[in-house]
Amino acid sequence: MSPRERRPTGYPYEPPRPRTPWAWGGAILLLGTLVAGLIGAATILWRYIDVDAVLQAATGEMPAPVTEMVADVPLAELTNTVSWMAHLYVPEHNAGFFPDPRYHSDLNERWGALLVGIGAGIHHVHGAAALDSLAGDGLLVVAAAVCLDDDERDAIRRHVDRGGHLIATWALGARDAECEWDGYRLLKDVTDADAAGTLEGLPPTYLTVPYGAVFSAGLPPGLRVELKTEPWITVLSGSSGVFWTDWALNPLSAPGGGAAGAAIARTTKSGARIVWFGWRMDVAATERDRRLLERVAQNSALWASGHIVVDVSPWPDGRRSAMSVTQDAEHSFRNSRRLAERFSTMDVPVTFFVVTQLAAEYPELADVLSAAGEVATHSVDHRQVAGRLWSGQLAGLRQARIDVQGWAGVAPVGFRPPREVFDEYTLEAWRRSGGRYLAGSNYARTAAPEIFDTPAGPLVVLPRVVDDDYAVMVTRGETSPDSLRATFLGSLEKVRWLGGLDLLTVHTQLIDSYSRVDAVESAVRAAQAAGDVWIAQASDVADWWLQRSGLELQVRERVDRSAVLTISNRGDEEVGSAWLQVFLPDERETYAAPELGEQIVDSEYGPGGLRVRLPVLAPGESIEILLPRRAA
Numbered sequence: 001m002s003p004r005e006r007r008p009t010g011y012p013y014e015p016p017r018p019r020t021p022w023a024w025g026g027a028i029l030l031l032g033t034l035v036a037g038l039i040g041a042a043t044i045l046w047r048y049i050d051v052d053a054v055l056q057a058a059t060g061e062m063p064a065p066v067t068e069m070v071a072d073v074p075l076a077e078l079t080n081t082v083s084w085m086a087h088l089y090v091p092e093h094n095a096g097f098f099p100d101p102r103y104h105s106d107l108n109e110r111w112g113a114l115l116v117g118i119g120a121g122i123h124h125v126h127g128a129a130a131l132d133s134l135a136g137d138g139l140l141v142v143a144a145a146v147c148l149d150d151d152e153r154d155a156i157r158r159h160v161d162r163g164g165h166l167i168a169t170w171a172l173g174a175r176d177a178e179c180e181w182d183g184y185r186l187l188k189d190v191t192d193a194d195a196a197g198t199l200e201g202l203p204p205t206y207l208t209v210p211y212g213a214v215f216s217a218g219l220p221p222g223l224r225v226e227l228k229t230e231p232w233i234t235v236l237s238g239s240s241g242v243f244w245t246d247w248a249l250n251p252l253s254a255p256g257g258g259a260a261g262a263a264i265a266r267t268t269k270s271g272a273r274i275v276w277f278g279w280r281m282d283v284a285a286t287e288r289d290r291r292l293l294e295r296v297a298q299n300s301a302l303w304a305s306g307h308i309v310v311d312v313s314p315w316p317d318g319r320r321s322a323m324s325v326t327q328d329a330e331h332s333f334r335n336s337r338r339l340a341e342r343f344s345t346m347d348v349p350v351t352f353f354v355v356t357q358l359a360a361e362y363p364e365l366a367d368v369l370s371a372a373g374e375v376a377t378h379s380v381d382h383r384q385v386a387g388r389l390w391s392g393q394l395a396g397l398r399q400a401r402i403d404v405q406g407w408a409g410v411a412p413v414g415f416r417p418p419r420e421v422f423d424e425y426t427l428e429a430w431r432r433s434g435g436r437y438l439a440g441s442n443y444a445r446t447a448a449p450e451i452f453d454t455p456a457g458p459l460v461v462l463p464r465v466v467d468d469d470y471a472v473m474v475t476r477g478e479t480s481p482d483s484l485r486a487t488f489l490g491s492l493e494k495v496r497w498l499g500g501l502d503l504l505t506v507h508t509q510l511i512d513s514y515s516r517v518d519a520v521e522s523a524v525r526a527a528q529a530a531g532d533v534w535i536a537q538a539s540d541v542a543d544w545w546l547q548r549s550g551l552e553l554q555v556r557e558r559v560d561r562s563a564v565l566t567i568s569n570r571g572d573e574e575v576g577s578a579w580l581q582v583f584l585p586d587e588r589e590t591y592a593a594p595e596l597g598e599q600i601v602d603s604e605y606g607p608g609g610l611r612v613r614l615p616v617l618a619p620g621e622s623i624e625i626l627l628p629r630r631a632a
C-alpha cells in the first residue's frame with residue numbers, strides 16, 4: 001500500500017458536467033441586467049478534490065469508476081382538502097413573448113393539474129377587469145406573466161391590497177404591454193423583497209430547499225433540485241424559503257449580497273398570502289427533479305390557499321439539525337487515542353471507522369475507542385470496495401465485521417467505504433453482513449440521510465456535505481488549528497441552516513496534536529451552545545432516520561376547515577421523541593390547541609408555526625390528532 005492510498009479521502013467527486021444551456025436561454029437573456037459575483041460565503045465553501053487524479057499520478061492506476069446511486073424520495077400523501085377555487089390568470093400580452101405561442105397556455109395547464117391534485121377547482125381569468133371581480137378567498141395564480149399592461153399590474157396590486165392570495169412566478173411584470181423591458185418593480189412590491197435581479201445562468205443550475213419553511217414539508221432537509229440553465233430570477237428577502245445554490249448546497253449571492261432567494265412565502269399586512277418562485281414550472285432537469293419541484297409548488301399552494309401543511313420534524317425532540325463526530329482511524333492509528341480520551345471526558349460520543357488490519361496492531365486501543373462511543377469499520381485494508389465483484393465485496397465486508405467484533409467485542413453496524421464511494425453490491429453486501437448504515441457520498445443531493453432498499457433490507461446512507469480535515473489541511477494547505485476550527489464552525493452553521501446532518505469528519509494522520517483536537521471540540525461546544533443540534537453517534541443517527549421513515553402522515557380537512565392528522569408507525573420499531581411541524585396559513589388565534597382524544601397534546605408556537613409533540617408510537621400503532629379551527 002503506497003502512502004497515497006492510505007491517505008484520507010477528501011471529497012472525490014466532480015460536480016456533474018455542465019448541461020447545455022436551454023434552447024431559450026438566448027431569448028430570456030434579454031430579461032434584465034446580470035448579477036455579478038455569484039459566490040458562496042467564503043466560510044462555508046465546501047470544496048472537493050479530484051482524488052482520482054492524485055491517485056493516478058501516484059500509482060499509475062485508476063480506481064474502478066463508480067456511478068452515482070440515487071435513493072428514492074418517498075413523498076407523503078398531500079393534505080386532503082375540502083374543495084377550493086384557484087384562479088389561473090391568462091395575461092393579455094404575454095403569449096407573443098415566447099417563441100412557441102402555446103407555451104404559456106401549456107404552462108397554465110401544468111399549474112392546473114398541480115392544483116387539481118390538491119383539491120382545487122380551476123377557473124381561468126382573462127384581463128384586468130376580471131381580476132377585480134375575483135372573490136376574496138380564492139387563490140390567484142399568475143404564472144410566468146412577464147408582459148403585463150398597467151391595468152393588469154394595478155389589478156394585481158389591488159388584489160393583494162384587498163387581502164387576496166397570490167402565487168406568482170418568474171419575471172412577474174418585468175416587461176410592459178409591448179413586452180419592452182420595465183424592471184422588477186411589481187415583483188419587488190408584491191414580494192416585499194429588498195432587491196431583485198437576474199441570476200446569470202451558470203450551468204448547472206441548482207435550487208436548495210432548507211428545512212423549516214412551508215416549501216420543505218415532506219421533503220428531505222437540504223434537498224437540491226436541478227433546473228435547466230437560463231438566467232433565473234433571484235431576490236434578497238427574509239421571506240425566502242428556497243435558495244439558488246451551488247452543487248455543494250452553498251447559497252449564491254443575491255443582488256447586493258446575502259443569500260440568493262429563489263422562492264418566497266409571506267403574509268402581508270392585509271392578510272394576503274403571497275408565494276413567488278424565481279423559475280417556471282416546466283424547467284426541471286430530470287424526471288426526479290420535476291417530481292420534487294412540483295411537491296415544493298404544491299406545498300406552498302396548499303398554504304397560500306389557506307390549508308395547513310404538516311411535516312414530521314427531521315430530528316428527535318424537534319431539533320433543527322444533527323451532528324456526529326467521526327474519525328477515520330487509519331494511518332497513524334494511535335492518534336485516535338487523543339480524540340477518544342478528550343471526548344470521553346466530555347461525554348460526547350465519537351464514531352471511529354477503523355481500518356481493521358491496522359487496528360489489529362493496537363489491541364490496547366480497543367477499549368479506549370469503545371468507551372468513547374462507537375467502533376465502526378473503514379474496511380480491512382483501505383482499498384476501494386466499490387466496483388469490485390459481489391463475492392469480493394461480500395467477503396471483504398464480512399471480514400471487516402468479524403475483525404471489529406474480535407477487536408472491540410461488538411460487531412460494527414457502520415461502514416465508511418474508502419473514498420466514500422459505494423455501489424449496489426456494497427450496499428447489499430454490508431446489509432447482508434449485518435450492517436445498518438454506511439457513511440458515504442450522496443453527491444450532495446440532500447443534507448440528510450437517505451435510505452436505500454437493498455434485496456437484504458433497508459440501509460441508511462449518512463452523507464457528508466461539509467469539509468473534512470483533509471480538505472482544510474491538505475487541499476487548501478491551511479494547517480493551523482484556527483483554520484480547522486473556522487471550517488468546522490462554518491460547517492455547523494451551514495448544516496443548521498439546511499436542517500441536515502453535520503457529519504464532522506477527521507482522520508488519525510491529521511489530528512495529531514491536542515490543539516487540533518481542540519478545534520474539533522470547539523465545533524461540538526458551539527453545537528451544544530446552539531441548543532437546537534442533536535449530537536449523537538452515527539449509528540444512532542442512522543437508526544433514528546430509519547425509525548422516522550416508518551412514520552406515515554396523512555392530513556384530512558373537515559368541512560369547518562379543522563384538520564385531522566393521522567400518524568401511523570409502519571416501521572418495526574417504537575418511535576419516541578418525534579414532533580410534527582405544522583405550517584399555519586392563518587394567525588395562531590385561528591386555531592385551538594391540538595387534541596388527541598380527550599387530551600390536549602403538548603405543543604408550542606415557534607418561528608415556523610406550531611410544533612406538536614407526538615406520543616411514543618409502537619409498531620403498527622396509529623393516532624389521530626385534531627387541530628380545531630375556532631369559529632370565526
Ligand SMILES: [Zn+2]
Pocket residue numbers: 006007008009328330378382418419
Ligand atoms: Zn480513509
